[in-house]
Amino acid sequence: MEPRTLRTVTTAQATAVLDAAQKKAEDMGIQQNVAVVDAGANLLAFRRMDGAWLGSIDVAITKAKTARYFDMPTGSLGEMSQPGGSLYAIEHSNGGLISFPGGLPLMDGDAVIGAVGVSGSTVDDDHAVAQAGADALSS
Amino acid sequence: MEPRTLRTVTTAQATAVLDAAQKKAEDMGIQQNVAVVDAGANLLAFRRMDGAWLGSIDVAITKAKTARYFDMPTGSLGEMSQPGGSLYAIEHSNGGLISFPGGLPLMDGDAVIGAVGVSGSTVDDDHAVAQAGADALSS
Amino acid sequence: MEPRTLRTVTTAQATAVLDAAQKKAEDMGIQQNVAVVDAGANLLAFRRMDGAWLGSIDVAITKAKTARYFDMPTGSLGEMSQPGGSLYAIEHSNGGLISFPGGLPLMDGDAVIGAVGVSGSTVDDDHAVAQAGADALSS
Amino acid sequence: MEPRTLRTVTTAQATAVLDAAQKKAEDMGIQQNVAVVDAGANLLAFRRMDGAWLGSIDVAITKAKTARYFDMPTGSLGEMSQPGGSLYAIEHSNGGLISFPGGLPLMDGDAVIGAVGVSGSTVDDDHAVAQAGADALSS
Numbered sequence: 001m002e003p004r005t006l007r008t009v010t011t012a013q014a015t016a017v018l019d020a021a022q023k024k025a026e027d028m029g030i031q032q033n034v035a036v037v038d039a040g041a042n043l044l045a046f047r048r049m050d051g052a053w054l055g056s057i058d059v060a061i062t063k064a065k066t067a068r069y070f071d072m073p074t075g076s077l078g079e080m081s082q083p084g085g086s087l088y089a090i091e092h093s094n095g096g097l098i099s100f101p102g103g104l105p106l107m108d109g110d111a112v113i114g115a116v117g118v119s120g121s122t123v124d125d126d127h128a129v130a131q132a133g134a135d136a137l138s139s
Numbered sequence: 140m141e142p143r144t145l146r147t148v149t150t151a152q153a154t155a156v157l158d159a160a161q162k163k164a165e166d167m168g169i170q171q172n173v174a175v176v177d178a179g180a181n182l183l184a185f186r187r188m189d190g191a192w193l194g195s196i197d198v199a200i201t202k203a204k205t206a207r208y209f210d211m212p213t214g215s216l217g218e219m220s221q222p223g224g225s226l227y228a229i230e231h232s233n234g235g236l237i238s239f240p241g242g243l244p245l246m247d248g249d250a251v252i253g254a255v256g257v258s259g260s261t262v263d264d265d266h267a268v269a270q271a272g273a274d275a276l277s278s
Numbered sequence: 279m280e281p282r283t284l285r286t287v288t289t290a291q292a293t294a295v296l297d298a299a300q301k302k303a304e305d306m307g308i309q310q311n312v313a314v315v316d317a318g319a320n321l322l323a324f325r326r327m328d329g330a331w332l333g334s335i336d337v338a339i340t341k342a343k344t345a346r347y348f349d350m351p352t353g354s355l356g357e358m359s360q361p362g363g364s365l366y367a368i369e370h371s372n373g374g375l376i377s378f379p380g381g382l383p384l385m386d387g388d389a390v391i392g393a394v395g396v397s398g399s400t401v402d403d404d405h406a407v408a409q410a411g412a413d414a415l416s417s
Numbered sequence: 418m419e420p421r422t423l424r425t426v427t428t429a430q431a432t433a434v435l436d437a438a439q440k441k442a443e444d445m446g447i448q449q450n451v452a453v454v455d456a457g458a459n460l461l462a463f464r465r466m467d468g469a470w471l472g473s474i475d476v477a478i479t480k481a482k483t484a485r486y487f488d489m490p491t492g493s494l495g496e497m498s499q500p501g502g503s504l505y506a507i508e509h510s511n512g513g514l515i516s517f518p519g520g521l522p523l524m525d526g527d528a529v530i531g532a533v534g535v536s537g538s539t540v541d542d543d544h545a546v547a548q549a550g551a552d553a554l555s556s
Contacts, residue, residue, distance in 0.1 A: 001291045001415070003391045004189060006317070007281040011467050016279060039284070040318015041193050043474050046463040050428050057460050069194025083222045086262045092235040094197045113281045137279070150328050182335050185324040189289050196321050282467060319471050347472025361500045364540045370513040372475045 008039035009114035018047045021133030032120035033060035041068040056119035063103030063117030071112045074103035102126030104134045147178035148253035157186045160272030171259035172199035180207040195258035202242030202256030210251045213242035241265030243273050286317035287392035296325045299411035310398035310407050311338035319346040334397035341381030341395030349390045352381030380404030382412050425456035426531035435464045438550030449537035450477035458485040473536035480520030480534030488529045491520035519543030521551045
């Protein structure tokens with residue numbers, strides 16, 4: 001029997017994600033918290049911009065973990081977890097999940113190699129900054 | 140005064156449940172996490188299939204516990220825990236419960252001897268795999 | 279920039295580890311809890327033998343996590359964490375660590391691909407059963 | 418009555434600390450986790466080098482918090498927290514403290530403006546990398 005191989009985001013890639021997300025936030029005139037987890041959902045990098053909400057430290061990190069835990073954008077989880085939905089109250093699991101936008105898987109082809117999570121503004125802003133971060137890996 | 144007797148699922152039975160659930164998941168082309176707890180709601184066995192969602196580790200274990208905590212399928216709990224329902228917000232108890240399908244009691248006649256919990260796909264898929272696992276004990 | 283590659287233990291390998299550990303425990307006439315985590319330190323497999331201590335469920339899982347968190351046998355951590363030692367009180371971190379024997383990294387050549395943790399008897403017994411589990415991957 | 422003013426480390430300073438620490442670690446041939454907290458002891462920045470111990474994520478962050486919580490190097494706390502010492506078992510407070518070397522306050526003149534925490538190697542190595550990080554602010 002042989003082990004299997006996983007691809008995981010590197011420190012250099014994570015720093016590029018943080019830099020791209022920060023640039024996007026600066027262009028938008030907002031202050032954000034940005035977190036990156038690796039393929040094992042373990043924290044790899046984090047940055048809080050000056051003046052960003054303190055409560056968004058944990059939210060950003062949790063968004064990144066949530067996105068890797070379920071290999072989907074955090075907002076997609078929330079579409080299923082509302083009252084009456086198929087995954088109602090899933091946020092109680094895993095020490096707490098975040099199910100609104102701002103978390104995105106990081107991709108290498110079809111493989112999820114980690115995830116980025118952003119928090120500090122409206123969820124639409126959070127999502128835009130996360131997307132800019134994720135796009136850094138396609139460049 | 141005498142103590143009372145509990146029937147509880149054995150390690151051999153739990154392994155048969157995991158094997159049957161895994162086979163069902165493979166036939167369905169999905170990757171699942173499967174957990175079994177005993178009559179005391181204590182973890183007895185767990186298996187994560189290659190590539191299954193990391194967030195579903197905790198969800199599967201919690202589904203198994205929830206099913207034994209209340210001697211019912213987890214989805215049945217969810218029918219009562221929606222806003223306005225009789226058990227609204229019960230998910231806050233016991234360190235977190237899961238109230239959507241995928242957890243089922245394991246039966247020996249009328250006695251609940253433990254429970255199985257499955258997570259990693261849609262809740263309908265999770266339920267089907269859990270049922271296949273539970274059915275292993277009727278064979 | 280490219281992602282990096284990690285090797286991680288498979289479900290099939292983890293089951294082989296559990297089976298080998300259980301066989302060793304049976305030969306020794308003891309009941310054990312055995313856990314396997316993957317390269318991301320996420321739970322991959324768990325089995326409690328009939329009659330094994332309930333408190334050892336969490337200890338076994340924590341031993342596996344600890345061994346992968348620090349890429350060393352759990353007893354080696356304990357040699358450094360005693361009063362006066364360089365890592366005194368490290369057990370307070372990571373939600374709780376176990377620093378006595380019974381946890382071992384799982385190796386593929388020089389790479390740590392996960393870890394096994396065993397608990398349920400004396401720590402010497404735990405270590406012997408964990409070693410038998412780990413040896414299953416060298417066969 | 419007027420509020421008082423705190424000086425706190427900026428995101429740019431924190432990034433410089435991470436960069437200096439990473440360079441030192443690379444020169445030493447070791448892989449480290451590095452965390453920076455601000456004057457409020459809130460996480461400001463974090464970076465895990467490729468291959469660094471997973472258990473050291475939490476240890477590095479906790480070292481940074483501990484150093485700011487008590488405005489001293491973490492090893493100094495440990496000198497007082499051994500059995501028989503004046504602060505025995507203080508590690509139980511604050512959700513867990515780390516009291517061995519690797520955490521250092523970040524200074525601006527006499528003011529503590531935050532702290533850096535490093536973990537991933539021997540505590541002497543951790544301390545050297547933390548010192549290199551802290552020194553980045555004197556440059």
